[in-house]
Amino acid sequence: MGSVTETTAMVRELEIAASPETVWGFLVDPAKAERWMGQSCTFDARPGGEYRCDVVPGHVAVGSFVEVEPPRRLVFTWGWETRGEGKSSTPAPGGSTIEIELEPSGEGTSLRFTHRDLTSEEVASHGRGWDHYLPRLVEAAGGGDPGRDPWLDGQM
Numbered sequence: 001m002g003s004v005t006e007t008t009a010m011v012r013e014l015e016i017a018a019s020p021e022t023v024w025g026f027l028v029d030p031a032k033a034e035r036w037m038g039q040s041c042t043f044d045a046r047p048g049g050e051y052r053c054d055v056v057p058g059h060v061a062v063g064s065f066v067e068v069e070p071p072r073r074l075v076f077t078w079g080w081e082t083r084g085e086g087k088s089s090t091p092a093p094g095g096s097t098i099e100i101e102l103e104p105s106g107e108g109t110s111l112r113f114t115h116r117d118l119t120s121e122e123v124a125s126h127g128r129g130w131d132h133y134l135p136r137l138v139e140a141a142g143g144g145d146p147g148r149d150p151w152l153d154g155q156m
Contacts (some may be wrong), residue, residue, distance in 0.1 A: 009116035010127045012134055014044075016109045017142040020102040023109045026141040027100060036136035036146055040051045056151050057114045062093040078115070090122055112134035 016023050026032045028045040033053065041053040044065070051063045064079035077094035096117040103110045113134060115126055136146040 007117050008123055009114055010123045012113045014111045016138050020071040020109045023141045036140040037133045
């Protein structure tokens with residue numbers, strides 16, 4: 001009998017000093033996304049379109065868009081592309097799901113970020129990553145400059 005792996009989700013809620021339309025751009029426009037996460041990104045933001053982001057050297061996030069409802073809801077699969085023989089990363093490409101919901105809030109936006117289909121070990125490691133990148137999104141979408149990502153220089 002095979003083993004069953006229980007999956008769980010991590011959730012983050014943020015307030016961003018920008019309209020949902022502005023925040024949306026930082027989620028689906030590769031040039032804007034690179035300001036807060038990634039060295040280079042390629043997105044085809046339509047259902048079935050590719051999501052690909054070279055986050056830091058040797059770590060490429062890949063998946064596909066599932067739901068694209070501008071500027072309200074974005075759902076895409078997500079996982080790490082393996083690099084090199086014998087290397088494996090989890091979750092596998094498309095092995096987890098990210099759901100982002102945007103709602104107007106005063107003069108800004110409330111963002112609810114859910115990364116699901118993760119094991120408890122993955123929740124801990126991915127939580128650390130998203131806790132690094134989501135504040136950079138808040139800064140960039142709010143009109144600021146998050147600066148160069150220190151993780152690009154190995155300062156993790």
